[in-house]
Every structure is written in C-alpha cells, then in structure tokens.
Amino acid sequence: MTGEDLTARMWLELSALAGDRWPAIRRAAAARIAADLLADLDRPPPPASRLHRERQLRAGQFCHREVA
Amino acid sequence: MSGQGETLRQRASRLMNEYEALGPRPGGEPAYTGAMLAYRQLLAEHPEDAQLHLEYGYLQECHGRNSIRAAVGCYEQAIELDPGWDKPHYQLIFARSALHESERVIDLYKKRLAAAPDQIREYRFLAGAYLSNGALDEAGKVIAAGRKLEADDDMLLTAEAQLLDASGRREEALAAWRALKQRDPHDLSPYFMSAFTLEALGRYREAAAEWRYIISWLGAHNDTVHTTWPKEMLEGIEAKLAAADADVNGDS
Numbered sequence: 001m002t003g004e005d006l007t008a009r010m011w012l013e014l015s016a017l018a019g020d021r022w023p024a025i026r027r028a029a030a031a032r033i034a035a036d037l038l039a040d041l042d043r044p045p046p047p048a049s050r051l052h053r054e055r056q057l058r059a060g061q062f063c064h065r066e067v068a
Numbered sequence: 069m070s071g072q073g074e075t076l077r078q079r080a081s082r083l084m085n086e087y088e089a090l091g092p093r094p095g096g097e098p099a100y101t102g103a104m105l106a107y108r109q110l111l112a113e114h115p116e117d118a119q120l121h122l123e124y125g126y127l128q129e130c131h132g133r134n135s136i137r138a139a140v141g142c143y144e145q146a147i148e149l150d151p152g153w154d155k156p157h158y159q160l161i162f163a164r165s166a167l168h169e170s171e172r173v174i175d176l177y178k179k180r181l182a183a184a185p186d187q188i189r190e191y192r193f194l195a196g197a198y199l200s201n202g203a204l205d206e207a208g209k210v211i212a213a214g215r216k217l218e219a220d221d222d223m224l225l226t227a228e229a230q231l232l233d234a235s236g237r238r239e240e241a242l243a244a245w246r247a248l249k250q251r252d253p254h255d256l257s258p259y260f261m262s263a264f265t266l267e268a269l270g271r272y273r274e275a276a277a278e279w280r281y282i283i284s285w286l287g288a289h290n291d292t293v294h295t296t297w298p299k300e301m302l303e304g305i306e307a308k309l310a311a312a313d314a315d316v317n318g319d320s
Contacts, residue, residue, distance in 0.1 A: 008219035027186045030217055034185030037213040038178055041206055 080106035084127050091134045103127050139163050154189055161197050170201035188214060192223040199230055207231050222251060229261065238265050256282055267305060272312065276305045 015022045074082065083103035090096030107124040114120055140163045146156035164173035177194040184190050191214030198207035208231055214224045229244035242265055245258035263278035279302040286295045 007216055011219070026217075030186035033213050033216050034181050037209060038182055040209055041178065 076106055076110055080110055081123065084123060087127065088130055091130070092138065096134075100127070100131055133167065136163050136166050140167070154192075157189075157193050158196060161193065161200050165197070165200040170197070170203070173197045174201065174203075174206075186217070188218045188221055188224070191217065192221070192227065195224065195227040199227060199234070202234070204231060204234055222248065222255075226257060229258070233261065233265055238269055241265055256285060259285075263301070267308075272305050272309045276302060276309065279305060 011026075014025070018025050080103055083099045083106060086099035087096050087103055090099060104127065107120065107127060110120050111117070111124060140160060143156040143160040143163060146153065147160065150156075161173055161177075164170070174194070174197045177190065177197045181187075181190040181194050191210055195207050195210040195214065198204075198210060207227065211224050211228050211231060214221065215228075218224070225244065225248060229241050229248065232238070232244060233241035242262060245262045245265075248255070248258040249262075259278050259282050263275050263282070266272075266275035266278060279298050282298045283295045283302065286292065286298070
C-alpha cells in the first residue's frame, strides 16, 4: 500500500466519522496543505534551474531582435 | 514611411522592421502582409540567399509570437466568461509557457491556489504550469500536496506520469500510463504519452502499436480528420523499424 493509498483510506474513514462537519474539516486541512506548499514554493529558483533559465530566455527575446 | 524608389529587398526589410516594432498595434498587420509578399517574391528569385531565409523566418517567428499572445487574450476572456471551465486554463498555461512567461503563469496559479486551497483543479493547474516550464521539483511538490487532498485524482496521476517521464523514470511512467488507460478508456492521452516514451526507449514495435490503437480508436469514433498526424507518426516509427531490421540483416 502506498502513502497515497493510505491517505485516501484515512480521508474516507474521516469523512464517514465526521458527518456534517466533514466539509469544514476538509477545507481546514486543505488550507494547511496549500499554505505549507506555497511557503515551500516561494523560495527563489536556484540558478541552475529551468525557471531561472526561463527568465534569461524571456530577456533574450528583447535583446536579440537584430536580424543582420 | 515608405521610401521612394526603394528596391524590393529594401521594402521587405523596412516592412519587417515596422512589423517587429508595431506587432499587433495599428499598422503592424499590413506591414506583416506586405513583408510576407515581398519575401516570398525575393525567395522565389533568390532561393540560395541565406540572409533572405533568415529574415523571412524571423518575420514568421515574430508573427507566431504575436499570434500566441493573441491566443492568451482569448483564453483569459474564456476563463472570465466561464470560470468553471478547465480547458482554457490548460491552454493558457501552454501559451504563456511558449512565450517563456513561466513566472507570470506560475504566479497566477499560485495565487489561485492560495485563494481556493480545497479545489483540486487548482493543484492540477499549478502542477501543469510547473511541468510545462520544466520545473520538475516544484511540480512534484504540487502533485504530492494535491494527492494529500485527493489521492486518486486522474489529472494529478497524469501529471505524475509526465513528471516520471520527464525525470527519466520511463518504465515507471509507462506503468502509470498503463494504469490510467484502465481508468478511462475514452481518454487517449496515456496512449499518446506511451507512444512517445516507447519511441524514446527505442521500443518501436510497442510504440507503433500505440499509434495503431490511437488511429483505430479515432476512426471508430468518427474522428478520422485527427488521424492524419498519428498516421504520420506511425509512418516515422515504421521507417525506424525498417531501418533497425535492415541493420540486423546486415543490409547496407
């Protein structure tokens, strides 16, 4: 059983136990998951990454317009 | 701005410069049309002129970029008019990525996720934005977070398969696509993805089988117009197979 399978099973059991309160619990859990994720993603990309290269490519579109 | 007595070459160059400067602004499109006509005539007369080919290519590249930017505007309008529709979001992600506007599209979908953290589609979009821009570590983090919320989401599983493939874990990607084929027989995406991965692995016979399945499925669903490109892909694979067989048989 994978971690994802376990999570899915746990959520299923939780939803059954929580009844009417489940949507609010799910929203709160989702808010925490997203907040942790976004905090992790908000670090600047390392110089060797593709995102860093994308910045250079975009700048290049404006710098290399000379045809001749 | 037209010069009196200018040569056709000078005219082509002037119009290209005007289009490059104006793009979609007033005057840009007539300059593009004029430049295209001038370059076609020049190339018919001087097909050996490398400089002309370069300029004609650059003109089309500029126009292509402006067309993609216009498409972005259309997708944004579609999203505004129908906020619940996923398709224009994916197209927007592809289009902005093609323009090397990764930060812009990623920021947009990060903000959307922050505003609606319980919506699984927002994880799908953000994962797609990172994947389209080759940011594999970040895509993996988004997929993992989304699967905490919905472990069994097909779109996140598809994104994970793409991530595995992009990371060079091709056998795992193929296994993921096999699983996805079972889940939705009407979704051809895992077949397309498998075909490319198998070709990259040099498993041409299996790749050809994927393309044949795609072609027959489209034919059976009255969508033969979309079989053109898969048929071309199949021909390419069959040519590689023939070349590989010739190598084995020692043909020159």
